[in-house]
Amino acid sequence: MPGSHVTEDAPTARDVRVVLPAHLRTLAGVQREVIVTVVGPVTQRRVLDALEACFPTLGGTIRDRATARRRPFLRFFACAEDLSHDPPDTVLPDEVASGKEPFIVLGAISGG
Amino acid sequence: MSGVRVLVGTAKGAFVLTSDGSRRTWKVEGPHFAGWEIYHLKGSPVDPDRIYASQSSSWFGQVVHRSDDGGKTWETVGNDFAYDGETGTHQWYDGTPHPWEFARVWHFEPSLDERDTVYAGVEDAAIFRSTDGGGTWEELSGLRGHGSGSQWMPGAGGMAVHTILQDPSDRARMFVAISAAGVFRSDDGGTTWQPKNKGLSSEFMPEPEQEIGHCVHRIAQHPARPATLFMQKHWDVMRSDDAGDSWTEVSGDLPTDFGFPIAISAHEPDTVYVVPITSDSVHYPPDGRLRVYRSKTGGHEWEPLSDGLPQQHAYGNVLRDAMDVDHLDPCGVYFGTTAGEVYGSPDGGDHWTAIVEHLPRVLSVEAQDLP
Numbered sequence: 137m138p139g140s141h142v143t144e145d146a147p148t149a150r151d152v153r154v155v156l157p158a159h160l161r162t163l164a165g166v167q168r169e170v171i172v173t174v175v176g177p178v179t180q181r182r183v184l185d186a187l188e189a190c191f192p193t194l195g196g197t198i199r200d201r202a203t204a205r206r207r208p209f210l211r212f213f214a215c216a217e218d219l220s221h222d223p224p225d226t227v228l229p230d231e232v233a234s235g236k237e238p239f240i241v242l243g244a245i246s247g248g
Numbered sequence: 249m250s251g252v253r254v255l256v257g258t259a260k261g262a263f264v265l266t267s268d269g270s271r272r273t274w275k276v277e278g279p280h281f282a283g284w285e286i287y288h289l290k291g292s293p294v295d296p297d298r299i300y301a302s303q304s305s306s307w308f309g310q311v312v313h314r315s316d317d318g319g320k321t322w323e324t325v326g327n328d329f330a331y332d333g334e335t336g337t338h339q340w341y342d343g344t345p346h347p348w349e350f351a352r353v354w355h356f357e358p359s360l361d362e363r364d365t366v367y368a369g370v371e372d373a374a375i376f377r378s379t380d381g382g383g384t385w386e387e388l389s390g391l392r393g394h395g396s397g398s399q400w401m402p403g404a405g406g407m408a409v410h411t412i413l414q415d416p417s418d419r420a421r422m423f424v425a426i427s428a429a430g431v432f433r434s435d436d437g438g439t440t441w442q443p444k445n446k447g448l449s450s451e452f453m454p455e456p457e458q459e460i461g462h463c464v465h466r467i468a469q470h471p472a473r474p475a476t477l478f479m480q481k482h483w484d485v486m487r488s489d490d491a492g493d494s495w496t497e498v499s500g501d502l503p504t505d506f507g508f509p510i511a512i513s514a515h516e517p518d519t520v521y522v523v524p525i526t527s528d529s530v531h532y533p534p535d536g537r538l539r540v541y542r543s544k545t546g547g548h549e550w551e552p553l554s555d556g557l558p559q560q561h562a563y564g565n566v567l568r569d570a571m572d573v574d575h576l577d578p579c580g581v582y583f584g585t586t587a588g589e590v591y592g593s594p595d596g597g598d599h600w601t602a603i604v605e606h607l608p609r610v611l612s613v614e615a616q617d618l619p
Contacts, residue, residue, distance in 0.1 A: 162282075197308040201309075201328050202330065243307050244307065
């Protein structure tokens with residue numbers, strides 16, 4: 137519209153806590169928990185995108201490179217809920233977005 | 249050459265074994281990548297301190313590591329093995345079509361003369377090439393796409409390119425072996441491939457002598473005689489003297505011709521080593537006696553080598569990538585077992601010692617000559 141302009145709020149950036157399983161901590165050279173900055177709605181996809189951007193060595197280790205799906209022996213937990221089967225663009229609980237609770241990447245236990 | 253370094257991939261990490269030219273005492277370092285399956289490690293012939301490691305896990309997928317200091321430190325490099333174009337289907341275990349899905353790297357083969365070029369043989373079967381030291385990977389899709397892919401099928405361990413040979417006399421010529429599809433040769437640097445399986449016979453197939461579908465476990469080539477190839481097939485030890493155009497059986501007097509690895513002496517192109525395994529349903533040495541068999545006649549006539557190897561209660565297997573030779577004089581021979589031992593012979597197989605025992609299941613063994 138001539139003469140008008142639209143102002144949008146800048147997307148909110150949030151610091152999200154992510155807990156990694158032992159092997160991925162070793163691979164990335166980090167401690168149990170890392171903090172990644174997520175811009176916009178805090179979803180599984182955005183959290184994992186931010187994680188892989190911070191730690192490129194984790195690319196392909198949580199999500200399959202070809203399908204971008206969660207690897208079958210991993211689970212995603214937060215706020216005492218199993219979120220593994222939620223669509224990747226589902227907004228995570230407010231407690232994760234606010235940093236009160238971590239987003240947990242968990243490896244399946246193995247016997248033997 | 250001052251010594252030798254043996255790179256050992258196991259089910260729970262990598263180990264590096266080093267010795268001087270006498271090969272009497274060994275330093276054992278590791279595990280690197282503790283807890284992860286290390287399918288294969290291999291160093292560059294151009295720069296022995298550049299080593300690639302295939303780290304794989306059912307949990308976390310494929311990771312590729314590279315060392316530029318002989319295995320002291322490692323960095324992760326590229327792990328994006330994207331098939332080129334439409335993946336198509338191969339046969340699944342039940343004979344139904346199954347889409348190609350990348351699982352892991354079984355084998356790295358660094359270029360003979362380009363430091364930053366390395367090939368990767370992967371499951372599901374395909375060959376990839378990197379020209380930037382493993383940072384990025386491009387499929388040589390003429391292999392998977394040459395026309396017979398729909399007939400390939402996995403063995404019990406999966407369907408993988410597990411052997412890659414570069415012809416030292418003709419840089420455009422390469423060989424790969426696939427379980428279970430067979431041997432393929434390229435004469436144009438990996439762009440196009442042709443099956444090279446005439447003379448093979450496999451009773452598990454409805455037509456035993458058909459061109460495609462053979463479970464080739466390993467092939468080996470001596471640089472001084474590149475047209476001659478030796479093969480350990482699922483059953484049968486085979487030989488070709490025309491670069492794979494035809495094969496003849498040379499199992500001769502072996503106690504069993506089932507096995508996985510095959511290796512050739514560094515100095516004698518007709519001296520060949522195999523490790524006979526009881527059968528495809530009993531994966532341990534006959535009678536629990538671990539014996540390497542050596543032919544000095546290019547096959548047919550074989551002698552057991554057992555001095556220093558356990559001759560009772562030995563029930564480990566030796567996998568296809570778990571045997572290699574060095575280039576010292578006399579030639580050293582090395583192999584690892586699924587029971588966690590790595591054996592070495594500094595005299596061409598006459599005498600053996602356990603370099604290290606009680607490792608996890610050994611998946612691969614590669615010997616490097618140190619300057």
